[in-house]
Amino acid sequence: MSPEPNSERRSERARLAILDAVFDLCVSKGYAKVTIEAIASQAGVGKPTIYRWWRSKGALALDVLNERIGSNTDFPDTGDIVADLTTQMTRVTALLTSDTGRVYRGVIGEAQNDPELMRAMRETVVNPRIHGCRRRLEIAVKAGQLRADVPTSSMVDLFYGPVYYRFLLGFDVPDIRACTDLVEEVVAGLRP
Protein backbone atom coordinates (compact mmCIF):
# COMPACT_ATOMS: atom_id res chain seq x y z
CA MET A 1 0.00 0.00 0.00
CA SER A 2 1.32 3.42 -0.88
CA PRO A 3 1.28 5.97 1.95
CA GLU A 4 -0.58 8.51 -0.15
CA PRO A 5 -4.19 7.60 0.63
CA ASN A 6 -3.53 7.92 4.38
CA SER A 7 -1.76 11.21 3.85
CA GLU A 8 -4.62 12.46 1.70
CA ARG A 9 -7.14 11.39 4.32
CA ARG A 10 -5.18 13.22 7.00
CA SER A 11 -5.06 16.33 4.84
CA GLU A 12 -8.79 16.18 4.17
CA ARG A 13 -9.47 15.70 7.88
CA ALA A 14 -7.32 18.73 8.71
CA ARG A 15 -9.02 20.79 6.00
CA LEU A 16 -12.47 19.98 7.36
CA ALA A 17 -11.36 20.64 10.95
CA ILE A 18 -10.09 24.07 9.89
CA LEU A 19 -13.33 24.94 8.05
CA ASP A 20 -15.40 23.81 11.06
CA ALA A 21 -13.25 25.88 13.41
CA VAL A 22 -13.71 29.00 11.27
CA PHE A 23 -17.47 28.51 11.20
CA ASP A 24 -17.73 27.95 14.98
CA LEU A 25 -15.51 30.95 15.74
CA CYS A 26 -17.39 33.25 13.34
CA VAL A 27 -20.66 32.29 15.01
CA SER A 28 -19.40 32.56 18.59
CA LYS A 29 -17.12 35.63 18.29
CA GLY A 30 -18.12 37.37 15.06
CA TYR A 31 -15.95 37.40 11.95
CA ALA A 32 -13.85 40.45 12.89
CA LYS A 33 -12.58 38.86 16.12
CA VAL A 34 -11.54 35.54 14.55
CA THR A 35 -7.75 35.13 14.30
CA ILE A 36 -5.65 32.59 12.39
CA GLU A 37 -4.14 31.66 15.78
CA ALA A 38 -7.53 30.80 17.25
CA ILE A 39 -8.48 28.79 14.13
CA ALA A 40 -5.23 26.78 14.24
CA SER A 41 -5.64 26.13 17.94
CA GLN A 42 -9.25 24.99 17.69
CA ALA A 43 -8.58 22.82 14.60
CA GLY A 44 -5.46 21.28 16.16
CA VAL A 45 -3.17 22.29 13.28
CA GLY A 46 -0.22 24.65 12.93
CA LYS A 47 -0.61 28.13 11.41
CA PRO A 48 1.70 27.18 8.48
CA THR A 49 -0.83 24.51 7.46
CA ILE A 50 -3.50 27.18 7.19
CA TYR A 51 -1.30 29.59 5.27
CA ARG A 52 -0.23 26.79 2.90
CA TRP A 53 -3.85 26.38 1.77
CA TRP A 54 -5.37 29.86 2.12
CA ARG A 55 -3.95 33.30 1.43
CA SER A 56 -6.11 35.14 4.00
CA LYS A 57 -8.88 34.85 6.55
CA GLY A 58 -11.30 36.12 3.90
CA ALA A 59 -10.34 33.34 1.45
CA LEU A 60 -10.80 30.80 4.25
CA ALA A 61 -14.21 32.18 5.21
CA LEU A 62 -15.26 32.07 1.54
CA ASP A 63 -14.45 28.32 1.46
CA VAL A 64 -16.48 27.84 4.66
CA LEU A 65 -19.39 29.63 3.01
CA ASN A 66 -19.21 27.49 -0.14
CA GLU A 67 -18.90 24.31 1.94
CA ARG A 68 -22.03 25.28 3.92
CA ILE A 69 -24.26 26.41 1.06
CA GLY A 70 -23.21 23.59 -1.29
CA SER A 71 -22.93 23.69 -5.06
CA ASN A 72 -26.62 23.26 -5.89
CA THR A 73 -27.75 26.33 -7.79
CA ASP A 74 -31.05 24.92 -9.05
CA PHE A 75 -33.92 27.35 -8.90
CA PRO A 76 -37.34 25.88 -8.07
CA ASP A 77 -39.53 25.24 -11.10
CA THR A 78 -43.14 24.34 -10.37
CA GLY A 79 -44.38 26.19 -13.45
CA ASP A 80 -45.63 29.09 -11.27
CA ILE A 81 -43.01 31.86 -11.46
CA VAL A 82 -44.47 33.91 -8.60
CA ALA A 83 -44.51 30.89 -6.27
CA ASP A 84 -40.98 29.89 -7.31
CA LEU A 85 -39.53 33.37 -6.85
CA THR A 86 -41.19 33.64 -3.45
CA THR A 87 -39.75 30.26 -2.42
CA GLN A 88 -36.29 31.27 -3.55
CA MET A 89 -36.32 34.76 -2.01
CA THR A 90 -37.50 33.22 1.27
CA ARG A 91 -34.57 30.77 1.11
CA VAL A 92 -32.11 33.59 0.47
CA THR A 93 -33.33 35.66 3.41
CA ALA A 94 -33.27 32.53 5.62
CA LEU A 95 -29.63 32.02 4.63
CA LEU A 96 -28.69 35.64 5.29
CA THR A 97 -30.19 35.59 8.78
CA SER A 98 -28.67 32.18 9.68
CA ASP A 99 -25.28 31.45 11.26
CA THR A 100 -23.93 30.88 7.74
CA GLY A 101 -25.16 34.39 6.93
CA ARG A 102 -22.75 35.74 9.57
CA VAL A 103 -19.87 34.17 7.66
CA TYR A 104 -21.26 35.57 4.40
CA ARG A 105 -21.50 39.06 5.93
CA GLY A 106 -17.88 38.79 7.06
CA VAL A 107 -16.76 37.78 3.56
CA ILE A 108 -18.72 40.58 1.86
CA GLY A 109 -17.35 43.14 4.34
CA GLU A 110 -13.78 41.97 3.76
CA ALA A 111 -14.29 41.85 -0.01
CA GLN A 112 -15.02 45.61 -0.11
CA ASN A 113 -11.30 46.13 0.45
CA ASP A 114 -9.94 42.99 -1.23
CA PRO A 115 -10.65 42.89 -4.97
CA GLU A 116 -9.30 39.32 -5.33
CA LEU A 117 -11.68 38.06 -2.64
CA MET A 118 -14.55 39.99 -4.26
CA ARG A 119 -13.84 38.32 -7.59
CA ALA A 120 -13.63 34.85 -6.03
CA MET A 121 -16.88 35.43 -4.08
CA ARG A 122 -18.67 36.59 -7.19
CA GLU A 123 -17.44 33.63 -9.24
CA THR A 124 -18.18 30.90 -6.69
CA VAL A 125 -21.19 32.19 -4.73
CA VAL A 126 -23.02 34.92 -6.60
CA ASN A 127 -22.73 34.28 -10.34
CA PRO A 128 -23.78 30.60 -10.32
CA ARG A 129 -26.99 31.60 -8.45
CA ILE A 130 -27.62 34.51 -10.78
CA HIS A 131 -27.36 32.13 -13.72
CA GLY A 132 -29.77 29.66 -12.07
CA CYS A 133 -32.24 32.49 -11.50
CA ARG A 134 -31.88 33.79 -15.06
CA ARG A 135 -32.49 30.32 -16.52
CA ARG A 136 -35.75 30.12 -14.54
CA LEU A 137 -36.77 33.66 -15.55
CA GLU A 138 -36.12 32.85 -19.21
CA ILE A 139 -38.50 29.90 -18.98
CA ALA A 140 -41.12 32.26 -17.52
CA VAL A 141 -40.53 34.78 -20.31
CA LYS A 142 -40.94 32.03 -22.94
CA ALA A 143 -44.14 30.91 -21.17
CA GLY A 144 -45.48 34.47 -21.48
CA GLN A 145 -45.51 34.97 -17.70
CA LEU A 146 -42.96 37.82 -17.77
CA ARG A 147 -42.22 40.64 -20.21
CA ALA A 148 -39.74 39.82 -22.96
CA ASP A 149 -38.43 43.40 -23.29
CA VAL A 150 -36.70 43.58 -19.87
CA PRO A 151 -33.37 41.69 -19.76
CA THR A 152 -33.45 38.84 -17.24
CA SER A 153 -30.20 40.27 -15.82
CA SER A 154 -32.13 43.40 -14.79
CA MET A 155 -34.94 41.28 -13.36
CA VAL A 156 -32.39 39.52 -11.13
CA ASP A 157 -31.24 42.91 -9.78
CA LEU A 158 -34.83 43.83 -8.96
CA PHE A 159 -35.42 40.64 -6.95
CA TYR A 160 -32.07 40.24 -5.19
CA GLY A 161 -31.20 43.96 -4.91
CA PRO A 162 -33.67 44.94 -2.20
CA VAL A 163 -32.76 41.89 -0.09
CA TYR A 164 -28.99 42.46 -0.18
CA TYR A 165 -29.44 46.23 0.18
CA ARG A 166 -31.32 45.76 3.44
CA PHE A 167 -28.86 43.10 4.64
CA LEU A 168 -25.72 45.14 3.93
CA LEU A 169 -26.99 48.48 5.22
CA GLY A 170 -28.01 46.79 8.47
CA PHE A 171 -31.79 46.87 8.14
CA ASP A 172 -33.94 43.82 8.90
CA VAL A 173 -34.01 41.66 5.79
CA PRO A 174 -37.52 40.99 4.49
CA ASP A 175 -39.48 38.32 6.34
CA ILE A 176 -41.64 35.77 4.50
CA ARG A 177 -44.58 38.14 4.22
CA ALA A 178 -42.32 40.93 2.92
CA CYS A 179 -40.67 38.53 0.44
CA THR A 180 -44.09 37.70 -0.95
CA ASP A 181 -44.92 41.39 -1.26
CA LEU A 182 -41.56 42.12 -2.89
CA VAL A 183 -42.05 39.45 -5.54
CA GLU A 184 -45.60 40.61 -6.25
CA GLU A 185 -44.59 44.26 -6.52
CA VAL A 186 -41.73 43.50 -8.90
CA VAL A 187 -43.68 41.00 -10.98
CA ALA A 188 -46.48 43.56 -11.33
CA GLY A 189 -44.07 45.63 -13.40
CA LEU A 190 -42.75 42.66 -15.34
CA ARG A 191 -46.00 41.20 -16.61
CA PRO A 192 -46.45 41.26 -20.38
Place this chain on the structure above:
Amino acid sequence: MSPEPNSERRSERARLAILDAVFDLCVSKGYAKVTIEAIASQAGVGKPTIYRWWRSKGALALDVLNERIGSNTDFPDTGDIVADLTTQMTRVTALLTSDTGRVYRGVIGEAQNDPELMRAMRETVVNPRIHGCRRRLEIAVKAGQLRADVPTSSMVDLFYGPVYYRFLLGFDVPDIRACTDLVEEVVAGLRP
Protein backbone atom coordinates in the same frame (compact mmCIF):
# COMPACT_ATOMS: atom_id res chain seq x y z
CA MET B 1 -9.60 88.62 24.23
CA SER B 2 -10.17 85.15 25.60
CA PRO B 3 -7.87 82.46 24.22
CA GLU B 4 -10.81 80.21 23.40
CA PRO B 5 -11.63 81.42 19.89
CA ASN B 6 -8.01 80.85 18.81
CA SER B 7 -7.94 77.44 20.40
CA GLU B 8 -11.25 76.56 18.75
CA ARG B 9 -9.93 77.72 15.42
CA ARG B 10 -6.83 75.59 15.88
CA SER B 11 -8.98 72.60 16.75
CA GLU B 12 -11.18 73.11 13.73
CA ARG B 13 -8.13 73.46 11.50
CA ALA B 14 -6.69 70.20 12.89
CA ARG B 15 -10.06 68.45 12.44
CA LEU B 16 -10.29 69.49 8.79
CA ALA B 17 -6.63 68.56 8.15
CA ILE B 18 -7.33 65.09 9.55
CA LEU B 19 -10.48 64.63 7.44
CA ASP B 20 -8.60 65.76 4.31
CA ALA B 21 -5.74 63.39 5.07
CA VAL B 22 -8.13 60.44 5.45
CA PHE B 23 -9.81 61.28 2.14
CA ASP B 24 -6.50 61.64 0.27
CA LEU B 25 -5.10 58.42 1.74
CA CYS B 26 -8.29 56.44 1.00
CA VAL B 27 -8.15 57.59 -2.61
CA SER B 28 -4.41 57.02 -3.10
CA LYS B 29 -3.95 53.78 -1.10
CA GLY B 30 -7.42 52.30 -0.64
CA TYR B 31 -9.28 52.26 2.68
CA ALA B 32 -7.78 48.98 3.96
CA LYS B 33 -4.20 50.25 3.76
CA VAL B 34 -4.84 53.57 5.57
CA THR B 35 -3.36 53.64 9.07
CA ILE B 36 -3.91 56.09 11.93
CA GLU B 37 -0.12 56.70 11.85
CA ALA B 38 -0.25 57.78 8.21
CA ILE B 39 -3.27 60.02 8.86
CA ALA B 40 -1.56 61.71 11.83
CA SER B 41 1.63 62.20 9.85
CA GLN B 42 -0.09 63.67 6.79
CA ALA B 43 -2.34 65.94 8.90
CA GLY B 44 0.55 67.09 11.09
CA VAL B 45 -1.11 66.06 14.36
CA GLY B 46 -0.35 63.44 17.00
CA LYS B 47 -2.17 60.11 17.13
CA PRO B 48 -3.69 61.01 20.56
CA THR B 49 -5.47 63.95 18.91
CA ILE B 50 -7.14 61.55 16.48
CA TYR B 51 -8.11 59.06 19.18
CA ARG B 52 -9.50 61.88 21.34
CA TRP B 53 -12.06 62.70 18.65
CA TRP B 54 -12.74 59.35 16.93
CA ARG B 55 -13.04 55.83 18.31
CA SER B 56 -11.85 54.06 15.14
CA LYS B 57 -10.74 54.45 11.53
CA GLY B 58 -14.31 53.56 10.49
CA ALA B 59 -15.81 56.38 12.59
CA LEU B 60 -13.29 58.79 11.09
CA ALA B 61 -14.04 57.67 7.53
CA LEU B 62 -17.77 58.09 8.22
CA ASP B 63 -17.16 61.73 9.20
CA VAL B 64 -15.15 62.23 5.99
CA LEU B 65 -18.05 60.80 4.01
CA ASN B 66 -20.60 63.09 5.70
CA GLU B 67 -18.33 66.10 5.24
CA ARG B 68 -18.03 65.34 1.50
CA ILE B 69 -21.66 64.56 0.73
CA GLY B 70 -23.05 67.39 2.85
CA SER B 71 -26.30 67.48 4.76
CA ASN B 72 -28.61 68.29 1.87
CA THR B 73 -31.11 65.46 1.54
CA ASP B 74 -33.54 67.23 -0.78
CA PHE B 75 -34.88 65.06 -3.55
CA PRO B 76 -35.49 66.78 -6.89
CA ASP B 77 -39.13 67.77 -7.48
CA THR B 78 -39.97 68.96 -10.98
CA GLY B 79 -43.43 67.40 -10.82
CA ASP B 80 -42.30 64.51 -13.07
CA ILE B 81 -41.57 61.54 -10.79
CA VAL B 82 -39.84 59.47 -13.48
CA ALA B 83 -37.49 62.33 -14.38
CA ASP B 84 -36.79 63.07 -10.71
CA LEU B 85 -36.06 59.44 -9.81
CA THR B 86 -33.77 59.14 -12.83
CA THR B 87 -31.93 62.31 -11.81
CA GLN B 88 -31.49 61.06 -8.27
CA MET B 89 -30.44 57.51 -9.17
CA THR B 90 -27.90 58.95 -11.59
CA ARG B 91 -26.53 61.14 -8.78
CA VAL B 92 -26.28 58.15 -6.44
CA THR B 93 -24.38 56.04 -8.96
CA ALA B 94 -22.09 59.01 -9.72
CA LEU B 95 -21.33 59.26 -5.99
CA LEU B 96 -20.67 55.53 -5.64
CA THR B 97 -18.19 55.52 -8.53
CA SER B 98 -16.41 58.73 -7.39
CA ASP B 99 -13.45 59.06 -5.02
CA THR B 100 -15.95 59.69 -2.21
CA GLY B 101 -17.53 56.36 -3.14
CA ARG B 102 -14.25 54.67 -2.26
CA VAL B 103 -14.53 56.08 1.26
CA TYR B 104 -18.19 54.97 1.41
CA ARG B 105 -17.24 51.44 0.30
CA GLY B 106 -14.61 51.31 3.05
CA VAL B 107 -17.15 52.42 5.67
CA ILE B 108 -19.79 49.90 4.52
CA GLY B 109 -17.20 47.10 4.51
CA GLU B 110 -16.04 47.97 8.01
CA ALA B 111 -19.63 48.34 9.24
CA GLN B 112 -20.38 44.68 8.44
CA ASN B 113 -18.29 43.81 11.48
CA ASP B 114 -18.90 46.90 13.62
CA PRO B 115 -22.56 47.29 14.64
CA GLU B 116 -21.98 50.74 16.21
CA LEU B 117 -20.50 52.04 12.95
CA MET B 118 -23.38 50.46 11.00
CA ARG B 119 -25.90 52.25 13.22
CA ALA B 120 -24.09 55.60 12.90
CA MET B 121 -23.82 55.19 9.11
CA ARG B 122 -27.51 54.39 8.82
CA GLU B 123 -28.52 57.34 10.99
CA THR B 124 -26.32 59.97 9.36
CA VAL B 125 -26.00 58.85 5.71
CA VAL B 126 -28.73 56.41 4.75
CA ASN B 127 -31.88 57.23 6.71
CA PRO B 128 -31.99 60.99 5.97
CA ARG B 129 -31.82 60.18 2.22
CA ILE B 130 -34.44 57.47 2.51
CA HIS B 131 -36.74 59.99 4.20
CA GLY B 132 -36.10 62.55 1.45
CA CYS B 133 -36.92 59.94 -1.18
CA ARG B 134 -40.09 58.81 0.64
CA ARG B 135 -41.34 62.39 0.93
CA ARG B 136 -40.97 62.78 -2.85
CA LEU B 137 -42.65 59.41 -3.50
CA GLU B 138 -45.56 60.36 -1.25
CA ILE B 139 -46.13 63.49 -3.31
CA ALA B 140 -46.19 61.30 -6.44
CA VAL B 141 -48.66 58.91 -4.80
CA LYS B 142 -50.95 61.83 -3.86
CA ALA B 143 -50.66 63.13 -7.44
CA GLY B 144 -51.85 59.73 -8.69
CA GLN B 145 -48.52 59.03 -10.43
CA LEU B 146 -47.72 55.97 -8.27
CA ARG B 147 -49.83 53.23 -6.69
CA ALA B 148 -51.12 53.97 -3.20
CA ASP B 149 -51.17 50.32 -2.09
CA VAL B 150 -47.38 49.78 -2.06
CA PRO B 151 -45.65 51.36 0.97
CA THR B 152 -43.18 54.06 -0.06
CA SER B 153 -40.60 52.27 2.12
CA SER B 154 -40.80 49.25 -0.24
CA MET B 155 -40.56 51.54 -3.26
CA VAL B 156 -37.31 52.94 -1.87
CA ASP B 157 -35.90 49.39 -1.63
CA LEU B 158 -36.83 48.75 -5.26
CA PHE B 159 -35.01 51.87 -6.49
CA TYR B 160 -31.92 51.87 -4.27
CA GLY B 161 -31.63 48.07 -3.82
CA PRO B 162 -30.37 47.17 -7.30
CA VAL B 163 -27.81 49.99 -7.25
CA TYR B 164 -26.30 49.10 -3.87
CA TYR B 165 -26.51 45.36 -4.63
CA ARG B 166 -24.38 45.81 -7.74
CA PHE B 167 -21.99 48.17 -5.93
CA LEU B 168 -21.44 45.91 -2.90
CA LEU B 169 -21.14 42.63 -4.81
CA GLY B 170 -18.52 44.21 -7.06
CA PHE B 171 -20.47 44.51 -10.31
CA ASP B 172 -20.47 47.67 -12.40
CA VAL B 173 -23.09 50.01 -10.96
CA PRO B 174 -25.74 51.05 -13.47
CA ASP B 175 -24.70 53.79 -15.91
CA ILE B 176 -27.07 56.62 -16.87
CA ARG B 177 -28.83 54.53 -19.51
CA ALA B 178 -29.25 51.63 -17.07
CA CYS B 179 -30.53 54.02 -14.36
CA THR B 180 -33.19 55.24 -16.75
CA ASP B 181 -34.17 51.65 -17.57
CA LEU B 182 -34.22 50.72 -13.88
CA VAL B 183 -36.54 53.56 -12.99
CA GLU B 184 -38.84 52.77 -15.92
CA GLU B 185 -38.97 49.07 -15.09
CA VAL B 186 -39.77 49.70 -11.43
CA VAL B 187 -42.25 52.48 -12.10
CA ALA B 188 -44.02 50.20 -14.61
CA GLY B 189 -45.01 48.05 -11.63
CA LEU B 190 -45.89 50.99 -9.44
CA ARG B 191 -48.31 52.81 -11.70
CA PRO B 192 -51.90 53.01 -10.42
